[in-house]
Amino acid sequence: xxxxxxxxxxxxxxxxxxxxxxxxxxxxxxxxxxxxxxxxxxxxxxxxxxxxxxxxxxxxxxxxxxxxxxxxxxxxxxxxxxxxxxxxxxxxxxxxxxxxxxxxxxxxxxxxxxxxxxxxxxxxxxxxxxxxxxxxxxxxxxxxxxxxxxxxxxxxxxxxxxxxxxxxxxxxxxxxxxxxxxxxxxxxxxxxxxxxxxxxxxxxxxxxxxxxxxxxxxxxxxxxxxxxxxxxxxxxxxxxxxxxxxxxxxxxxxxxxxxxxxxxxxxxxxxxxxxxxxxxxxxxxxxxxxxxxxxxxxxxxxxxxxxxxxxxxxxxxxxxxxxxxxxxxxxxxxxxxxxxxxxxxxxxxxxxxxxxxxxxxxxxxxxxxxxx
Numbered sequence: 507x508x509x510x511x512x513x514x515x516x517x518x519x520x521x522x523x524x525x526x527x528x529x530x531x532x533x534x535x536x537x538x539x540x541x542x543x544x545x546x547x548x549x550x551x552x553x554x555x556x557x558x559x560x561x562x563x564x565x566x567x568x569x570x571x572x573x574x575x576x577x578x579x580x581x582x583x584x585x586x587x588x589x590x591x592x593x594x595x596x597x598x599x600x601x602x603x604x605x606x607x608x609x610x611x612x613x614x615x616x617x618x619x620x621x622x623x624x625x626x627x628x629x630x631x632x633x634x635x636x637x638x639x640x641x642x643x644x645x646x647x648x649x650x651x652x653x654x655x656x657x658x659x660x661x662x663x664x665x666x667x668x669x670x671x672x673x674x675x676x677x678x679x680x681x682x683x684x685x686x687x688x689x690x691x692x693x694x695x696x697x698x699x700x701x702x703x704x705x706x707x708x709x710x711x712x713x714x715x716x717x718x719x720x721x722x723x724x725x726x727x728x729x730x731x732x733x734x735x736x737x738x739x740x741x742x743x744x745x746x747x748x749x750x751x752x753x754x755x756x757x758x759x760x761x762x763x764x765x766x767x768x769x770x771x772x773x774x775x776x777x778x779x780x781x782x783x784x785x786x787x788x789x790x791x792x793x794x795x796x797x798x799x800x801x802x803x804x805x806x807x808x809x810x811x812x813x814x815x816x817x818x819x820x821x822x823x824x825x826x827x828x829x830x831x832x833x834x835x836x837x838x839x840x841x842x843x844x845x846x847x848x849x850x851x852x853x854x855x856x857x858x859x860x861x862x863x864x865x866x867x868x869x870x871x872x873x874x875x876x877x878x
Contacts, residue, residue, distance in 0.1 A: 514769075514772045514773075514774065514775055515578075515579075515769045515772065516544060516578055516767070516769055516772065516807070517544050517545050517547065518775070519772070519775060519780060519800060519803065519804070520541060520544055520545050520804065521545055522775070522800070523778070523800040523801065523804060524541065524545070524804070526800075526801065527800075527801050527804045527805070530801065531805065531808075533808065534811075535814075536811055536812075536813065536814045537808050537811045539574070540574055540576040540577070540808075540811045541808070543572035543573075543574035543576075543577055544572065544574065544576065544577050544578075546572060547571055547572035547574070547577050547579055547580065548569045548570070548571055548572075548579060549569055550569060552569060552570040552571070552572060553569070553570050554567055554568050554569035554570050555567075555568055556568070557878040558878065559870035559872065559873060559876040559877070559878055560876045560877050560878075561870060561873050561875045561876025561877075562870060562872055562873040562875070562876055564870055564871075564872040564873065564876075564878075566871075566878065575763075575765075575812075576765050576766075576810075576811055576812070577765070578765050578767070578768045578769050579769070581763040581764070581765065582763075582859075583855045583858050583859065584763050585759050585762065585763035586759070586850065586858060586862050587848075587850045587851065587853075587858060588759065588762060588763065588819075589755050589756060589758075589759040590848045590849055590850040590851065591848045591850075591851055592652065592755045592758070592759075593751055593752060593755045593848070594845065594846050594847055594848045595825075595834060596652075596671075596673070596751045596754070596755060596825075597673045597675075597684075597751075597824075597834075597837040597838065597841060598751055598837075598838060598841055598843035599673050599674055599675055599684075599686070599751075599841055600673075600674040600689070600747045600748060600750075601671050601672060601673055601674060601747060601748050601751070601754040602671075602672050602673075602674055602687075602692045602744050602745070602747050602748075603669065603670070603671055603672075603744065603745040603748070603754075603757070603758075604635070604651070604669075604670040604672055604692075604698075604742060604743070604744050604745075605667055605668070605669055605670070605741075605742065605743055605744075605745075606627070606630075606631040606634075606667060606668040606670070606702055606742050607665075607667040607740070607741045607742070608627065608666060608667070608706070608740070609735060609738040609739075609740065611731065611734050611735060611738060612710075612731075612735070613664055613665075613666070614722040614724070614725075615710070615719070615721065615722055615725070615731070616666050617664060617809065618719075618720055618721075618722055619719045619720055620812070620813050620816075621813040621816055622713065622718055622719055623666075623710075623719065624655055624666065624812075624813075624816065626706065626709045626710060626713065627655070627666060627668060627706065628653060628655065628668065628820050628822075629705075629709060630702055630705040630706035630709055631653065631668045631670065631702060631706075632651070632653065632820075632822045632823070633701075633705050634698055634701040634702040634705055634742075635649060635651060635670065635672065635693075635698065635823075636648075636649060636650075636822075636823055637701055637705075638693045638694075638697055638698050638701055639676055639693060640679075644693050644694065644697070645675070645676060645685065645687055645692075645693060646678075646685060647675060647676030647677055647678060647679075647685040648676045648677040648678075648679070648681075648823060648824055649672060649673065649675075649676035649823050649824060650672075650673070650676075650821070650822055650823025650824035650825035650826060651670040651671060651672040651673075651821075651822060651823060651825055652670065652671045652758065652819065652820075652821055652825055653668050653669070653670045653819070653820045653821070653822065654668070654669045654670075654758070654761050654762050654818060654819050655667075655668055655812075655818040655819075656668075656669060656761065656764075657766075657809070657810045657812075658766045658767075658806075658810050660784040660785050660787075660794075661784060661796050661806075662766055662767060662798075662803070662806035662807060662810070663806065664806075664809050664810075669758070669761050671754055671755075671758050672692065673824075673825075673837075674686065674687045674689075674692060674747055675687050676823075676824060677824055677833075677836065677837065677840070681836060682840075683840060684837065684840035684841050689747070690746070690747065692744060692747070693744075695742050695743055695744055698742045699739075699740045699741065699742040700740075702740060702742055703735065703736070703740040707732055707735055707736075710728065711728050711732065714728045762818075762819055765810075766806075766807055766810040767782060767807065771783045771784075771792065773795065775800070778799060778800050779797050779798065779799055779800065780797065780798050780799075780800055780803040781795055781796070781797045782795070782796060782798075783795060784796050824837065849861070850862075856868065
């Protein structure tokens with residue numbers, strides 16, 4: 507939770523350089539809203555109230571949050587509640603983490619048609635997974651996943667991809683048996699990659715022929731792009747399986763409610779240039795640094811503002827919400843584990859924070875006795 511005041515925040519960068527940026531770039535209304543919300547979050551602009559200790563009389567201003575899903579300060583409570591709810595839903599078995607990426611040659615097409623293209627990305631990755639899993643050569647079972655869209659890389663570059671958490675197994679065709687996958691092997695990633703490429707290219711081609719997608723100016727027809735796509739390696743990769751539902755959900759929670767860059771990665775702002783930390787993929791640590799011009803930093807951040815109303819977390823197959831409680835309960839029964847209810851669902855934000863952190867947000871910071 508970005509609770510403590512950072513020395514430098516994204517909001518500070520937006521305040522300082524936002525006017526210059528908006529003079530150069532035309533912002534979409536959803537980008538403008540996110541921009542203003544991030545600037546005004548937890549400030550007097552959004553209003554608030556005064557909290558007073560019932561013991562010593564200490565007072566403190568509490569300003570309202572913007573609750574914008576792209577704000578780096580407004581995701582923590584949503585994240586922990588989602589994690590708590592999903593723990594009760596995921597089949598009680600090991601899980602694999604799959605990542606579906608697209609070639610860079612598709613980036614222009616995707617950014618030009620974000621809502622529709624992202625929808626097709628979800629659809630293609632889900633179809634590839636289910637088609638591969640149901641094949642008796644591989645798993646021979648009905649599967650499903652929780653899928654999360656990310657649009658960025660470590661340097662804030664545009665890099666749309668899907669993260670999936672998939673149970674290590676699935677339901678038999680007649681729903682009478684839980685079929686376990688291998689301990690370290692789920693599905694062949696080369697087969698998944700080929701299926702994913704074929705399905706997505708077919709969906710894109712159909713959408714373009716129906717005028718549901720626009721081609722970039724530098725692409726005269728999709729066939730021209732399609733030839734290039736089939737010459738390019740497509741990457742679907744699987745990470746090591748998780749040992750417990752708790753671990754997999756907490757890991758996924760870091761992805762679901764993350765924004766393009768968090769405040770704690772911002773290192774400095776000097777002479778119109780922003781320096782921030784990046785992850786070194788060899789070590790997994792945030793030891794690398796990158797410096798961008800302020801306008802370029804804001805431009806990169808803005809390209810990850812999702813279309814209004816677009817759902818970046820989706821469930822499909824045996825995990826689909828429309829499948830109802832029966833499929834979920836069936837998975838638990840066949841695996842031989844009892845289901846349980848979420849703990850944090852419906853609780854006020856302060857109570858969620860207290861439950862997770864063990865700290866009382868109502869406790870007076872001065873006398874330590876009264877309630878604010």
